[in-house]
Amino acid sequence: xxxxxxxxxxxxxxxxxxxxxxxxxxxxxxxxxxxxxxxxxxxxxxxxxxxxxxxxxxxxxxxxxxxxxxxxxxxxxxxxxxxxxxxxxxxxxxxxxxxxxxxxxxxxxxxxxxxxxxxxxxxxxxxxxxxxxxxxxxxxxxxxxxxxxxxxxxxxxxxxxxxxxxxxxxxxxxxxxxxxxxxxxxxxxxxxxxxxxxxxxxxxxxxxxxxxxxxxxxxxxxxxxxxxxxxxxxxxxxxxxxxxxxxxxxxxxxxxxxxxxxxxxxxxxxxxxxxxxxxxxxxxxxxxxxxxxxxxxxxxxxxxxxxxxxxxxxxxxxxxxxxxxxxxxxxxxxxxxxxxxxxxxxxxxxxxxxxxxxxxxxxxxxxxxxxxxxxxxxxxxxxxxxxxxxxxxxxxxxxxxxxxxxxxxxxxxxxxxxxxxxxxxxxxxxxxxxxxxxxxxxxxxxxxxxxxxxxxxxxxxxxxxxxxxx
Numbered sequence: 001x002x003x004x005x006x007x008x009x010x011x012x013x014x015x016x017x018x019x020x021x022x023x024x025x026x027x028x029x030x031x032x033x034x035x036x037x038x039x040x041x042x043x044x045x046x047x048x049x050x051x052x053x054x055x056x057x058x059x060x061x062x063x064x065x066x067x068x069x070x071x072x073x074x075x076x077x078x079x080x081x082x083x084x085x086x087x088x089x090x091x092x093x094x095x096x097x098x099x100x101x102x103x104x105x106x107x108x109x110x111x112x113x114x115x116x117x118x119x120x121x122x123x124x125x126x127x128x129x130x131x132x133x134x135x136x137x138x139x140x141x142x143x144x145x146x147x148x149x150x151x152x153x154x155x156x157x158x159x160x161x162x163x164x165x166x167x168x169x170x171x172x173x174x175x176x177x178x179x180x181x182x183x184x185x186x187x188x189x190x191x192x193x194x195x196x197x198x199x200x201x202x203x204x205x206x207x208x209x210x211x212x213x214x215x216x217x218x219x220x221x222x223x224x225x226x227x228x229x230x231x232x233x234x235x236x237x238x239x240x241x242x243x244x245x246x247x248x249x250x251x252x253x254x255x256x257x258x259x260x261x262x263x264x265x266x267x268x269x270x271x272x273x274x275x276x277x278x279x280x281x282x283x284x285x286x287x288x289x290x291x292x293x294x295x296x297x298x299x300x301x302x303x304x305x306x307x308x309x310x311x312x313x314x315x316x317x318x319x320x321x322x323x324x325x326x327x328x329x330x331x332x333x334x335x336x337x338x339x340x341x342x343x344x345x346x347x348x349x350x351x352x353x354x355x356x357x358x359x360x361x362x363x364x365x366x367x368x369x370x371x372x373x374x375x376x377x378x379x380x381x382x383x384x385x386x387x388x389x390x391x392x393x394x395x396x397x398x399x400x401x402x403x404x405x406x407x408x409x410x411x412x413x414x415x416x417x418x419x420x421x422x423x424x425x426x427x428x429x430x431x432x433x434x435x436x437x438x439x440x441x442x443x444x445x446x447x448x449x450x451x452x453x454x455x456x457x458x459x460x461x462x463x464x465x466x467x468x469x470x
Contacts, residue, residue: 034259
């Protein structure tokens, strides 16, 4: 009787192993502060990104993809949970979550770490037998909310900080930011090593190990690049310096060099998948956490970092330049060489990736994202959703506290300092130059009402008048 039980159990485990092996690997590559116009395949006339352009030719490239927020931490928690940052009360990066400020409006006090009660994408995949590795920027909370607490077996580089002191080994010190910072998990190293390269080295090791073990893996490759400090490899900086002409729109060779290194390393990941013979069994997603940073970096002699043209503004803003991002998806069941204009955003990755892994039933409650698998199969498909919402009740160099909604071709922004609304038709005015709020008060009134109702429904935190600033 005992022998029969053992054989049955062994057979059962074997069945589970075979079943798990058939699940697709997931490689989620997240760039930091890379704007919608940062890649050649999105129209950038300076940056050379052949590997990402090639990925777009092998999958679906989204023209109307959005981050969940115009800054980093909120979009990252949206990816992990499928919930909107406003619902999570995490609408600003960790270091500023508890800071109310001293401006005309007091910013709301937010959570500075993702609570463990939220079921993450990694936790579900871990239960299904996936090996989960997080490599690179985390910025989702303090130590008790590090990747290991949210379902990852391996964490390389993921800390409470939003950026390294430097992209050059040993990636530590207090030279750029005021506090001492480091990137764990990359020791030992050598002088001259570049952070983006080293994170990729680790990613290749993980893929090779799991491919040999025939175990499905979820690789969270969240690069620090192209966040400040803007430090490109000198030879690439010089290469792009020579490409910049007096009439060039984009004039920062250091930033261009960082984008180039990002593209090279994505190419290394794709090549490794081919070498291991698992490319056809792997879903690859490339996107960014928010729009390009349009202010300057002190290392680049006052040069503007990114130019999101033709989009307006950049990181921190709810104009298109702050929230519209690149999104490219390739993998099993995904159309090849297609473009989709269907609006999607970061919250959607959670249900979409779970469905790809065979767990769509896990994402039915309390999730704001929509599964966009139908669009991956047919880029002309439409999703059962009418509007996308954004909520940034904080200050940044590019904005005062604001919320926004996109519905169809219409986009409305509501600013909290003075209560004004701005209305744009994105189909006719992608650059958001012409405010139509006065010309189309009917549309403005309707969208403003929907935006306010949504804020109430998700329990969005709001800024308050500062009694010391009358």
